[in-house]
Each structure stands twice: as structure tokens, then as C-alpha cells.
Amino acid sequence: MKKTLVLILVVMLAVTLAACGGSNSKEPAKESNTTGNAANGSKEASPEQEKVEIIITNGKGEIASQWEQAAKDFMAENPNITVVAQSQAVGDTLSILDKLTASGETVTVAMLEPSGVLNKYKDFGIDLSNEKWNEETKDGFKNADGQIVGFPFAIEGFGLVYNKKVVEKAVGGTFDPFSINTRDKLKELLDKIKASGVKYPIAYQTEAWSVSNHYSTQFLNQVEDGSTIVAQLKEGKFDLAGNAVWNGYYDTMDLLASADYNKYGERPLGQYYDDAHLSVGKGESAMLFNGNWAFDSLKAVAGDSFGFIPVPVDNNPDNPLNNKIVAGPTQILVINKDATPAQQEAGKKFLNWLVYEKAGQDFLVNKSQIISAFKNNPNKVTNPLGAAIADAVAQGKTMPFSTNYVTADDWYKIIGPDVQKYIVKKQTREGLAKAIQTYYTSKK
Template sequence: MKKTLALFLVILMVVALTACGGSGNSGNTAADSNGGKVNIVIVNGKGEIASQWEQAAKDFMAANPDITVEAVSGAVGETVNLLDKLTASGKTVTLAMMSPDSIVNKYKDFGIDLSGEKWNQDTVYGVKDLSGKIAGFPFSIEGFGLVYNKSVVEKAIGGTFDPYSINTRDKLKALLDKIQASGVKYPVAYQTENWSVANHYSTQFLNQAEDPNTIVEQLKAGKFDLASNAVWNGYYDTMDLLVSKAYNKYGERPLGKYYDDAHLSVGKGESAILFNGNWAFDSLKAVSGESFGFIPVPVDNNPDNPLNNKIAAGPTNILVINKSATAAQQEAGKKFLNWLVYDQKGQDFLVNQAQVISAFKNNPNKVTNPLGVAIGEAVQAGKTLPFSSNYVKVEDWGNILAPDIQKYIAQKESRADLAKAIETYYKNQH
């Protein structure tokens, strides 16, 4: 979703043109101006599934011959730029993929109300806009926590490992000690990219409220004191443990470009644990066929605290229908969303081809990625917390707040200063 922040070239993939060819239309055609056909532009922000997206568009058109789709794919993390670029060029994008926070921030006036759509009966993950209406179709579910190498951990404890047994910080420390005693010098490989330490790890405190937006609003009003908040402090107490010289491979120099090395280390079993999401499997599997899973990030030593027993999971990419599209185009967009949920080929595309964790309980397919399986099982078991990144402006957290968090990790900034930096940022939000 968001892992590669460098700019990429936009790849335009025109999957089909009208049978009569010719016009290279932009997707603005009304339903009755081309022999009853409707032309729509659909934007995919997940560049790694570009070819699968192209095939899905073809399969959808085969089932809906009155709809012509121009499917456009961009690189991971570049959805917003791609949508802006197409809009600036004069195209009306009917269906756009974006991050969930976009519909309450940059694109708050973009989408139509999808609350009445049938698929809401089959998911709890529809994303609401500022008015409380469902405007975002949950395309993919992702989650994050402490990724662990199963074989390394089970060797260390001498048996089968239940990741949910690590439901206090002290139990996590005891596990790290056991791993170390088994011959693994540094149990943790903690990489410190801005998106990881900021809009993923450091937003988890928002989940202490039933609705994370509650705390966001309190922060904006200057009415939430981070420095005295036990949960906020608890997550940094746990981070202190994870990045420490005692357990972290990079503890002597905690800041650096360690993403690839961390995955190699955990993939090979030279380390056992890193903080990341299910998207990390592509990097892990490149070096190892081992099994991997998730340990919840413990925030304190109360084993009954729900925060210690669940994994952050939720929609990380949503599809939104453009209110500026024609009524016919909007209806075609709705048909595509229903196709993803209820058509056998749509279901297959979502899970088996795109390897996306479905948000819909009626989808019979399961991803094969073991980290995806772990997230899917957590979803089914009700062991998930909200995907806290969805409640912040991820670009701001990555660009404005991450440097302070990185300074804290490097022990060049106090926790009190970090609290002040986050509070100051929110007081300037309107």
C-alpha cells in the first residue's frame, strides 16, 4: 500500500476500446451516446497487481458487454498522484483506488454514498466519509504487528507456539530471552523507515478508544495529554524494548536503511522478529520457505487488555465512485464493485489472483501468503483492532512527525518532546 515512496512512472494500460474503435474516448461518454455503451475509467493503485487488474477488467467486460473499461494502474503508494494526473488531463475517473484516510481528507468531496449497496451486508469494513455514510468499498484488508519466524521461535521455546500467548510486555521480553538463549544473538531486526515507525507503529495508541477518531478530535482540540496517557507511553515502552541494544540487530545504530536486511535476517532465521505487515511476505519468502505469523504488540502487563490480544487490521485500499461521473457511469462502477463481491471470477481475482485478503465473509477463497492467512484468521476470530493508520494523514505522519519519532529511537529526543511535537502538529490541524 504505501511502502515505496519514490515517484514511479505511471503505467497506462488500456484494456479495451469500443468495438467500433476510433475515438480513444476519455471515459466521459454518456450511456446513450455510443450505442448504449458506457465507458468508464478505473484506477488501480496497487502496481504489483497491474496484470491481474487488466485481466479482471476483461472478465468483467465479458460479463457486462454494455460496459467498456479503461483500466489504469500505477505503482504502489502513488494512487493519489495518478488520480490527480488523470483528472488534470481531462479524464473523468469513475472508480478510483485510494487510501481510507483520503475520503475524510484530500478527497472528502469526491465519492458518492454507497451505504445502500448490497455488499455492506457481507462486510463490516466499509469506510465512512465525514457525514457518516459509507463511501469507500474495502478492496483489501491488511494488518500489522510483530512478524515472527515460526521455526526460530518454536525451536527456542521447544514446542508449538501460540502468538496470542504473548499478551504482556514481560512475556515478550521472556520470549526474546528464550530466543537469545537458543543461539540467536539479536532476536529483533527493527527497521526504522518513516512509514513504519510513524503512521504504523506510533498510531496504535488511537485504538484505546472504540472510535479512534475520538482521540484525533481531542488532539485537534488540544484536550488529549499524550505525556500522561498510559497507552501512548506503553507503546513506546515496548518500542524501547524492541530497539534496544540488548535485542535489536541494529541497536548500536538504530537508524538506517535496514528494510531489506531486516527481512533477510528474519527470513533466514538469523533474527526472529520484525515489526511489519502482511505485505512483508514478498521480501521474506525471497530467502526462505519458512512459516511466519503475527504476535500482537503488547502495550502493558495486563493480559486481559484487549490491546495486547489483537492485531491491527482493516482496509488499506478502498474503491470510491466519483460523484462527477455521469449517472450511467456511476451505475457501471457499482456493477464492478458487486462483481468483485458476488461473481465467481471477481472473487477469484480478489483473493487467488491479486492475493488480497477479502473484506467479505461470503468470499470462499483464502490467500496462500502465511501472513495473509494469519490476518484472515484474526479477522474471522474477532482478534483485530482498527488499522490505526487509517485515522491519520499518513503523509503528514511520514513527513512531519516521523523525524521526531526517529530522533526518539536514536535517543536524541525525549519522550516529552515527542509528545509535544505530536500535540503541536494536531493543534495546527483544521
């Protein structure tokens, strides 16, 4: 009887201990669960807990090594996430995203140009409107439905690039580029530069991409959302020839390209890109029309400092278009809707890393010399043209990157030659307006 009682007590004690042990072993599992059921009915582990691999693509080949290092730095802080960093080769016309997709790979985070986000890849991304980083930027990229689907990776801008040393000599002291807020003031400045001994104040190169999809799209910023004008053009409901802003930019182009001020005025069409940058870099001319990317060409010849002057459209100093330079996101990071939920969450974590972590902020600005769209990033690019744009952004002296409203390749290849014909007076202003309108009507 005693042996039986003892045996019963031992069995009861063993069951009790097993039950306690089982209860304790399940607590960590509860903490690692997240919403969503797996095939066996249990919950999936959260992205913070589970192992996941993502592919991120970079469309800026010039920062390929920095992109790879960023992936390594991110993985060091997030060991559960494996990042495969892929970059497009400089000059490669075939998208790295398209290459990988064609080979059966699923890219989680893709770098795309804004026009691609709105057109070819309009159904690619997920809604990022509720992401915290939107609090730090006004440049979250929206789709046609108003959803923020794009993370603004790189801010770029363009205007009249000027050599500070040359201009300050001409004006006799400190120069405020935003003081040139009318066309007449620009002409007055050009005359002062000539009087200071510079024969040709402007080195105005006229490649189709420059005079067309950059310069000639600026008129779209006369409204808050330039895509509304594009829509009206497609419907044949926007009168280009009668629009004061559209005409105003070409009145200013006439000044920039004129033989009185332009080094290439006698023969305005030609391969002048390199020579123009050498001229302004050396101080032989004072300004050209280009973007912050031009610094690589300018710095090769001089240690001079450079900045941006707005392109004036008329003689009204209160016109906002005369007091701002064009700047905005030119490279967008988008998260693939076809990636798994775990991959999407890992992709979001990478975007947050770029915004909030010191290593991400350092990669973006210091390592890659990219102008950050995020106000909480304390770093500043050392490139003086990039710094000028960053300062303008901080001061609210920028308007949208107008090229983002158009299909840049079409403006370069289809509309560009008509703009060039206008410059050499083989196309009338009315004829140019008709050519642009005809293009858009064909896209309806």
C-alpha cells in the same frame, strides 16, 4: 357498391393489423425503460440494457496486469459495459486519478487511500450505505458524516512478524502468537529465543514510516473510533504525555529497540530494511515489526512460515489491545459523484462483481493475493502473512488500521524524525509528546 364495401373492409382490416403490430412492437421498449427522462421526454434505458463506458483506476501498481484482466473478465460477463482500466505506476507520486481528471477524463471508480477519502477527496464519492455487499463486510469505509462511501478493496495489517521455525524451536513446540498478551510475556519469549542460540531475537528496522505512521499511531485504537482522539489533539484537549496507552507503546518500543535484543541496538538508525528481512527470513533473528507486505522480502530467502504476534502495550492480559493485531482496509474503491447515473450504476455492478461473482472473487484473492474484506469470499491468500491476517479477521482478533486515522505522509515526514530522535535518546518522551501536539495544533 360491392366494390366500395370491399374497399372499406380492406382498409379497416389494414388499420386493425397495423394497430396490433404497433402494440406488439412497443412491449420490449417498455421492459427496457428505467426511471428518469431523456431530453426528448422518453425514459433512459437501464444500465443492464444500455451501452456505457467507465474508467476504473488502480492505485496498486504491483497488480496492474491483474487489474486489466479483471476488467476484461467483467466485460465478458457484462458486454454492455466497456471498462477502461488504468493503473498507477509503482513509485509514481502523482495520483492516476489526478492525472486523468486534469486531462478532462471522468473516472467512475477510483482506488484511494483512506486518508484521501477523508481529506483531499472527501467530496468525491457517492453514498454506498445501501449497497448489498455491506452485508458481507464490517469494513465499509465511512466519511465524517457516517455514510459508507468506500468499498474496502484491500485489507492489510501489521504487528510483530515472526519466523515460526525459530520461535517454535525456542519454546519447544507449537506456539500460539496470541499467547503473548503482555509486555512481560514478550520479554520472556525474547529471553527464550536468546537461550536457544539466537543472539539478537529482533531485527528492528527504524525507518520513519515504520516507527511513526505505523507503530506510533496504534495508541489511537484505545477508543472505538480513533478519529475522536485526532479531533481532541487538534483542539489541544488530549494529554499525550499523561496517557497510559500512548506511553505503553513507547515502553514496548524501548524493549524492541534495546541493545539487549535488537540486532541494530547499538546503532538503531540506519538503512536496515533489507538486512532485517534477510535476518528473519534466514532465521538469524526471530522477529521484526512490519506488515503483510513484508512477505515479498521474506520469501526471497527462505521457505519458512511466518505469522504475527500482537504488540503488547502493558501487562494486563485482558487488555483488548494486547490480544489483537492491527488490520483494516488500506485501499478503498469510491464511485465518482460526477459520473453519469448510468456510469455510477455500472460502477456499482463492478463492485458487486468483485464480491459475488466467482471470477471477481478469484481476481481479488487468488490472482492478486489480496486479503478480502468480504466473509462470503471462499478463497484464501497463500501468502502466510496474509493468511495470518485473514485468520485473525475471521476470529475477531483485529483492531482498526490506525494509520488510516492520520495523514500518513505528515507522520512520516514531520513526526517520524522526532520518533527517531526518541529511539536514539536525543528526544525525551515529553518532548516527543509536545512535538506531536504541536503538529496537531497547527492543523486546527
